[in-house]
Amino acid sequence: MNKPLERLWTQSFVTLTLCNLLLFTGLQMTLSTLPVYAKSSLAATSVQISLVTSLFALSAIASRLFAAKAMEKGGRNLLIFLGVSLCLAAVTGYYWSGTITVLLLMRVLFGIGFGMASTAFPTMASDIIPIRRMGEGMGYFGLSTSLAMSAGPLIGLSLLQGPGFGSLLLGTGLSFIILLPLGYRLTKGLPANHKEPAPEALPGPKSNLFRKLLIPCLLNLLLSISYGGLLGFLALYGQEAQLEHIAYFFLFNAVAIVIIRPLSGKIYDRFGPAALLIPGSLFIIGGLLLLSFASSTAALFPAAICYGIGFGSMQPALQTWMIQSVDPRQRGMANGMFFNSLDLGVAIGTMILGSVALYNSYAVMYRYSALAPLLLLLLYTGVFLVQRRRRSASGPLQTGK
Template sequence: MTAICELPTARLVDTSFAKVLAMVFGSGLSMYLLTSVVPLYLAANGAGGIGAGLSTGAMMFSAVAVELLVPRMLARWGYRVVLGLGLVLLGAPALVLLGTAALPVVLAVCVVRGAGLAILVVGAVALVADLTPAARRGEALGVYGVAVGVPAVIGLPLGVYLTHVIGFAALFVLAAVASLAGLVALIGLPATAGGEEQHVRVLGGVRRSGLLMPSLVFAAVTVAAGISVTFLPLAVASGKQSMVATALLLQAIAAPAARWVAGRYADRVGPAKLLAPALLLAAAGAGSLVFLPSPVAVLVGSTCFGIGFGAAQNLTLTLMYNRVDRNRYGQVSALWNLAYDGGWGTGAIVFGIVVSGVGYPIAFALTAGVVAMAVVPAVRACGV
């Protein structure tokens, strides 16, 4: 892979790109407002830690299933129709939670929202790659990462905080509106991909094209991400929820900032050289939660994990796009998001089961170990 030393100075964020950023901001806010709140909602109504893990897992595994279909949907119906469907599926079901906290219904809502999330993340990332020049792809994906990450900065801590201020019902309405408002941003976006999309299965040719190992490496770090946002509010005593909100805020700020910085440097030195250090930092951050309920461990660990996680997002995605032709961008987007959501959902479900037997410190130590093990294949597969 050849590093790019001189980058074009042409304007990166044009009108179409700005509309994509506006859309992903709204949908991201819808997702992150409820990411930690739905587990709290279930726990408050007697579902416990297993119910909390199932809610996150249901959404993410639904996303995994639908992500396999999105490249074909984009090829058949185009960006505007498919992304519009995703916005509706992500936003509207949140209103169902106004009427019930029954676990089967909540899980069904999570499944539908997961389908909407899958459509949005795969379609938006593919569209960003399609709209921007290859020489500035890392930077473009970094800017996209900021637009996705800012809602996390706002939504993760704000959702937890607002449960005590305006209640669950108002939050559900706010999450629905945030996603549905993104429909306006679709006006004027390209209807179809700039290149003819290759009709390949999402998992077709993954090993031969060098996409398998970056996907697995990224999945390892997303396991810890799903665990932290789902269980950190439950692992800390109720009187210290302000500390949890602060920790989630620091993590949410660090991730998009690191994603943008990593993209800038990846365009110059190549993403492979930066991936292993990012994973080590994420592992250290996840491991610090062993020392709960220490405020220093929680706050510093969340920040370190946010930096490592954000950098890993950009570096793995850039690396994968650099290894394929343009007509396989949809496949790369789907595959990367499969790793994201699959790891997130697996981590939440398995952690919910493990923690009931061994407690939070040991469970968080095992989480850090999973991330740390990914360093070895990252070094081997990425040529560092």
């Protein structure tokens, strides 16, 4: 007789998910709008516009190296408070950034704070989600990230194009102000069965950890390259193609993610990541190609739906795969590597695609960006087929069932 499933929607899980939503919404409201502000108000070049995104991503990566260590020693309260406070300070600094140099320095500060907080929240979530419902739980938790990735740019662009830059920063700052007391309450109200990780030696050499996470990290990096192109240049593409309501892409994208996320978690738990990564790659390729040929607001709808289905199913699959590959005490490191590969992909994407846009139109740039998910599809399919042949000798696979 099957055991009843353990409860997923606890108060701590709901609060964690809300905190993560606020954190990523605050990020996404500025991630897609600051390049527009830098070009229009600070006369930034294409290279400097790329740095607005890539410097943030690289500083977040460096910050997570510290954050993962702190998580292993139980320093969650410090990470959340310090991380959110630095983000709030950086957003305040954006308002006083009269030159591109000051703006870039504030982006580094924001990246440091974001790297801390974005490591703490998902690790705490993976600690309280029942093992048998890990795919489903991380799918719902990851929905907050994907919703923010879609709704945040929509809100940010609407504020920038409407009330202006000051209102954009006010809205962004409010998300972090609300987050501070929520995060404090969260760390004081963990369930009774929650245990902070002990500061003891972790099992096995670190080389084993990196070997387990190498493939999903690489796949996540490739997935994030195209997303970097959306964050860095979609608003500028809208100006080039005379698409007045380009922000609707993020709205339609969010709708697709809301629909696919609950289903994708259950698919992962039953069939493994292969059932999501292979078709998801095809959806993303299709979405990018449709976007590159869009000539009206109506044409954004199928492009955004395709991209949302692909991204909304693949990202939580990769994160859950990484979490399930390591010892529970190493989940902070696994989550740090997940977000580092995401941010590195965004940084690489903005730099490479920004260089492509120097010599081509943004439409052509988005066609080139489809090569990243194509490479992801080929790489994962190859790994999956090779390990499938070894199934009888090596036991259950982590790359698919």
